[in-house]
Amino acid sequence: MLSEFFRLAAQSILHRKLRSLLAVLGVLIGIAAVVGLISIGLSLEGMMKGEVSKVFGADTFVIMDKDTFSRGHSSGAKQYALDLPTLENVEGVKTVAAIRQRTAFVQGSAGADGKLTQGFFPVMGLSPQFLTEFKAFTPDTKLEPGGRNIAEGDLAVAVLSDELAKRLNVAVGDSILVAGEKSNEIKASVIGILAPSDAKQSQGFSGGMGATTTDTIYIPNAAMGQLWPEGNDFLVTAVRILPGYKVDDVADRAEAALKAEGSQVAAITSSDITSFIDKILSSVSVFLAGLAAISLVVGGVGVMNTMFTSVLERTKDIGVMKAVGAKNRHVLAIFLIESGLIGVLGGVIGILAGLGLSAGACFAINTFANMPGGVTFPFVASPVLILATLVSSFAVGALSGLWPARRGARMPVVDALRYE
Amino acid sequence: MALLDLKGVVKDYPLGQTVVHALRGLDLAIEKGEIVAIMGPSGSGKSTLMHVLGALDTPTDGTASLEGHNLEELGEDELVTLRGKKVGFVFQTFNLIQSLTAQQNVELPMIFLGVRKKARAERARLLLEKVGLGERLEHRPNELSGGERQRVAIARALANNPEIILADEPTGNLDSETGATILDLLKKLSLDEGKTMILITHDPDAAAIAGRIIRLRDGRVVQEVRNA
Structure with missing residues (x-):
């Protein structure tokens, strides 16, 4: 029957x-909005988690100031003190690479008028491993022809932006003077100049981790150690673990060892960041669910009107x-x-329209938005979302018809x- | 025992602030196989009587029984089932469902009684052939003439093979020629299939096919005539 x-x-x-058709349209628009918005949210989540896994993998964690991570933003990260040998000696640690930052007095060459160019500039100390073993942290940097990047074994060398090179009146092969604390200073040979586009777009080597500008001068961390022996200016430290160890275990051990030394740091693994992303996106989801509810209620009122x-x-x-x-x-x-069938019909077409909307948005972002560092928005068609929407569209239809x-x-x- | 037996039936219903006394102590017995015409001026209680005879409504007072079942004693679902099995309705305005084809309209009463699809379709086809609409099975009501629509309605009334056909002004919306054909059909069905036929009508031609004519006035039977 x-x-x-x-x-x-x-x-x-x-x-x-x-x-x-008009009643179906009401439900359709509501469902399309729900599916479209939530799918775009899922794409955003996929993109963020994809980037995290690209940078971290299963064998990497980072050390950051504990407040920086818990506050939830990385730009302008708070600096922290760290004893590198303590970290290197933690069981399971394979490689450690750090970024330190200071402001230093820097002197370039004399200009045409014979005056020396000088001033205070941000100086960033970089472990050479950042450019080899932790390449994912540092987007591909292009140097002007004739230059090279900081490499293992380097000490008194520097890489700077083309703009700063002009201001300091130096070229590859010239020297700049960098003054540290007390009377520590080094005469660093300019070995590379960042190509203009990279200086601006990629924010230099730190991948956005530090407050870099086109004024920043990059020197090896070994040189940084000579200029400022007290290591209380770390921005970020990346750690790779040995095979056979679990990243969360090593991270916990590292954090404990550093805290025992007095460092106020947090060891952050990809799962920490993933759960952090989930935390942020769950509030986005609540907002989207609110919008979805409104759209569905409007659609439901349409069905009710039709059924009356x-x-x-x-x-x-x-x-x-x-x-x-x-x-x-x-x-x-x-x-x-x-009324349920009207709901389902609106639901099915709405789901297709919503997925189309989301796919279109992902395509547009990937094609036209020119995201830095090759970041892409993956299109996500969640079976759970589709099923839940289908059931709720029937429920909205049937309830409105009740x-x-x-x-x-x-x-x-x-x-x-x-x-x- | 009469097929339909009404004893002292009173039917009152409220209309705004007043109460309408539609039937005022009406006695009536209709035997199996009879053709009865119920006539009377507007407001005489014809329609209310039809509702009680067709188990669409129950009396305010008195007793109404259909095949020995006292209507007041039946629950709502039992009343619906009894009506679905025992009574077929033919209305003045045909009352076909516009979204359904002729065959689907005829199948409708069988759906509610739970008749299986194949048996249902076969019976609907047979009945439509019997009323001369074997070629119109897939037509919707708006594609049929008035006479054809009333034939579909007659076929629908016969769907569950009821004992009683209750026809409320069956020729009221038809021209005289079509009306005469419909009356012939109703009479033939009554005689061939032994159905009890109750016609509510103003039309003397319709009343002429009945074996008994009952006249109502002010909710009471005022005259009962047997046709020769």
Whole structure:
């Protein structure tokens, strides 16, 4: 009997094409908005987690100031003190690479007028391993021809932006003087100049971890150690573990060892960052769910309106059905199925439209937005989302139809037959 | 025992602030296989009587029984089932469901009684052939003439093979020629299939096919005539 009720409901929908279409459209727009927004949210999550896994992998963690991570932003990270040998000696640690930052007095060459160019500039100490073993942390940097990057074994060398090279009046092969604390100073040979686009777009070597500008001068960490022996200016430290160890275990040991030395740091693994992303995105999800609820309620009101009109218009049909043997529950079922079908129809088309919207947005971002560092927005079609939306679209349709359907079902047969 | 037996039936219903006394102590017995015409001016209680006879409504007072079942004692679902099995309705305005084809309209009463699809379709085809619409099975009501629509309605009334056919002004919306054909069809069905036929009508031609004519006035039977 139920299959017959489905057929009767479907025929009624088809018989009132325009009105059904408008009700379907109401649900469709709501569902498309829900699916589209949530899918874009999932793409964003996928992109963020993808980037994290690209940088971290399963064998890497970073040491940061404990407040920097818990506050939830990395630009302008708070600097911290760290004893590198302590970290290197933690069981399971394979490689350690760090970035330190200071402001230093720097002197370049004399200009045409014979005056020396000098000033205070940010100096960033870089472990050469950052450019080899932790390449994912540092986007590909391009140097002007004739130059090279900082490498293992380097000491008194520097890499700087083309803009700064001009200001300091130096070229590859020239020297600059960098002064550290007390009377520590080194005469660093300029070995590379960053190509203009890289100086601006990639924010230099630190991949956005430190407050880099086109003024920053990059020197090896070994040189940094000579200029400022007290290591309390670390921005970020990357650690790779030995095979066979679990990254979370090594990170916990490292954090404990450093804290025992007095460092106020946190060892952050990819799972920490992933759960942090989840935390941020869950509030986004709540917001999206709110929007979704509004869209669905609007769609539901549309279905309710259609069903009230339908019940009113078919009062006589209800009377006839009851006269020829339909019970109240039969009439209720027919109208509920009808409104549910309107919901599902809107749901199915809405899901396709929403996924199309999300796919289009991902395509547009990937094609036209020119995201730095090759970041891409993956298109995500979540089966859970699709199934949940399909069920809820039927529920919205059926629930919106409940009130009108009950009115129809409870109508006394004699009154329904008399209705003009 | 009469097929339909009404004893002292009173039916009152509220209309705004007043109460309408539609039936005022009406006695009526209709035997199996009879053709009965119920006539009377507007407001005489014809329609209310039809509702009680067709188990669409129950009396305010008195007793109404159909095949020995006292209507007041039945629950709502039992009343619907009894009606679905025992009574077929033919209305003045045909009352076909516009979204369904002729065959689907005829199948409708059988759906609610749970008749299987194949048996249902076969019976609907047979009945539509019987009323001369074997070629119109897939037509929707708006594709049929008035006479054809009433034939579909008659076929629908016969769907569950009921004992009683209750026809409320069956020729009221038809021209005289089509009306005469419909009356012939109703009479033939009554005689061939032994159905009890109750016609509610203003039309003397319709009443002419009945074996008994009952006249109502102010909710009471005022005259009962047997046709020769």
